[in-house]
Amino acid sequence: MTVKLKVESVFKLFNDTRKEGMALLRDGATKDEIFRSTGVTVGINDVSFEVNEGEIFVIMGLSGSGKSTLVRTLNGLIRPSSGKIFIAGEDVASCDMKRLRAIRRREITMVFQHFALFPHKTVVENVAYGLKVKGVGPTERRKAAIEALAKVGLDAYADSFPGQLSGGMQQRVGLARGLATDPAILLMDEPFGALDPLIRREMQDELIALQKELKKTIVFITHDLNEALLLGNRIAIMKDGAFVQVGTAQDIVSNPADDYVRAFVADIDRSRVFTASDIAQDADHIPLKESVLGALVVMDKAGVDVAHVVDQDGVLAGMVTREALTAVKPNTPVVEVMEPDAPSVTSEAYINEMYATAQNGVLMAVTDSDGKLVGSVEPTAIFGHLTPDTETATEAEEDDGKEDAGPPSDETETEPANIVDAQKEKSL
Numbered sequence: 345m346t347v348k349l350k351v352e353s354v355f356k357l358f359n360d361t362r363k364e365g366m367a368l369l370r371d372g373a374t375k376d377e378i379f380r381s382t383g384v385t386v387g388i389n390d391v392s393f394e395v396n397e398g399e400i401f402v403i404m405g406l407s408g409s410g411k412s413t414l415v416r417t418l419n420g421l422i423r424p425s426s427g428k429i430f431i432a433g434e435d436v437a438s439c440d441m442k443r444l445r446a447i448r449r450r451e452i453t454m455v456f457q458h459f460a461l462f463p464h465k466t467v468v469e470n471v472a473y474g475l476k477v478k479g480v481g482p483t484e485r486r487k488a489a490i491e492a493l494a495k496v497g498l499d500a501y502a503d504s505f506p507g508q509l510s511g512g513m514q515q516r517v518g519l520a521r522g523l524a525t526d527p528a529i530l531l532m533d534e535p536f537g538a539l540d541p542l543i544r545r546e547m548q549d550e551l552i553a554l555q556k557e558l559k560k561t562i563v564f565i566t567h568d569l570n571e572a573l574l575l576g577n578r579i580a581i582m583k584d585g586a587f588v589q590v591g592t593a594q595d596i597v598s599n600p601a602d603d604y605v606r607a608f609v610a611d612i613d614r615s616r617v618f619t620a621s622d623i624a625q626d627a628d629h630i631p632l633k634e635s636v637l638g639a640l641v642v643m644d645k646a647g648v649d650v651a652h653v654v655d656q657d658g659v660l661a662g663m664v665t666r667e668a669l670t671a672v673k674p675n676t677p678v679v680e681v682m683e684p685d686a687p688s689v690t691s692e693a694y695i696n697e698m699y700a701t702a703q704n705g706v707l708m709a710v711t712d713s714d715g716k717l718v719g720s721v722e723p724t725a726i727f728g729h730l731t732p733d734t735e736t737a738t739e740a741e742e743d744d745g746k747e748d749a750g751p752p753s754d755e756t757e758t759e760p761a762n763i764v765d766a767q768k769e770k771s772l
């Protein structure tokens with residue numbers, strides 16, 4: 345993995361002309377205490393992180409926690425009080441203006457919450473603006489701008505004016521403008537903050553789809569944890585200028601570092617955080633060319649009454665039940681008894697995308713993008729991941745399961761059933 349951005353122990357204190365704020369901070373004083381006693385504001389407090397190529401790194405925190413200050417130090421709009429910020433081998437925290445301008449031109453683009461489009465320029469002129477600044481000629485920059493607009497589905501609006509577009513469309517133009525210069529790093533400070541919830545969801549999905557194709561390195565700022573969890577490959581939670589936790593959505597939701605993070609996590613929609621792969625168990629599978637007798641041996645050994653059948657490439661072929669197997673002669677080929685339409689989900693499916701399949705009430709197969717069986721999920725198990733308390737219980741179970749042959753089957757069956765009841769009661 346290539347590191348595209350490396351931040352080392354960055355501090356930013358506002359109005360700290362006499363360095364007294366820094367001294368107090370080193371002695372362990374809080375942001376609040378420092379402000380009260382000296383009038384110095386701690387903007388960033390000892391932040392370090394790296395962002396890998398193609399990663400969306402989300403910085404999330406309440407208003408005033410320092411997100412914008414941090415993102416502005418990354419493109420040199422604010423110089424930190426101390427620390428280093430490496431982009432393309434250059435320390436943007438200390439390099440001269442000429443080098444900084446060169447880095448901004450080549451490596452980094454910022455997309456803002458307020459689209460900051462020029463009202464009297466057409467959409468395509470707005471998108472081409474960054475290229476014009478870069479010195480790209482008119483024909484070439486119009487071509488690049490139209491391409492960028494096509495990526496966000498707005499090439500047909502190239503010659504419209506921003507005022508003729510909806511807010512969501514204007515933000516897409518802002519995004520196209522960011523993409524047009526083809527920067528290595530995109531900085532996005534609350535880019536969807538001004539959009540209404542439905543459009544916001546659309547833009548989030550669109551960014552995810554775009555990112556699959558473009559694989560940009562993105563630093564994305566938000567104060568909405570659901571947005572952070574949806575978009576971030578990793579998320580940093582910021583408080584009073586410091587990072588209190590950095591991790592994947594699953595890390596943060598499963599193990600919040602402190603009460604501040606726990607308070608955020610309490611309200612989030614877990615069904616949009618955990619995927620089939622997070623809750624899948626190892627699947628006991630039966631080869632397609634097996635006989636009924638052989639299949640029953642596999643099932644006895646695993647202590648299960650339902651199992652998936654796979655072909656010679658490991659691709660899901662169907663499922664069998666003990667009931668069906670015992671109703672026929674032992675030498676019958678499994679393929680004759682098998683139910684070919686086994687309910688299945690892909691390993692990246694979020695829990696909220698699994699409800700419909702779970703309603704079959706049948707063990708779900710979990711497959712990779714090639715259709716290969718990678719695990720299975722009991723329909724009831726998905727509810728176990730929707731409340732914080734049961735989360736830890738399920739995790740402990742899974743850990744046990746890795747060492748032994750597997751958790752006792754009666755326990756896994758009764759536990760989630762109770763959880764389902766509790767869940768139902770809650771929603772009534």
Ligand SMILES: Nc1ncnc2c1ncn2[C@@H]1O[C@H](COP(=O)(O)OP(=O)(O)OP(=O)(O)O)[C@@H](O)[C@H]1O
Pocket residue numbers: 358359385386387405406407408409410411412413414567
């Ligand atoms: N130019 C400045 N002078 C003095 N203090 C500043 C300046 N800019 C920011 N601050 C302070 O730095 C802290 C971090 O502000 P910042 O704007 O980075 O927060 P934020 O997390 O982006 O908040 P929001 O979610 O409201 O955008 C705040 O306490 C703010 O008052």
Ligand SMILES: [Mg+2]
Pocket residue numbers: 411412413
């Ligand atoms: Mg801000």
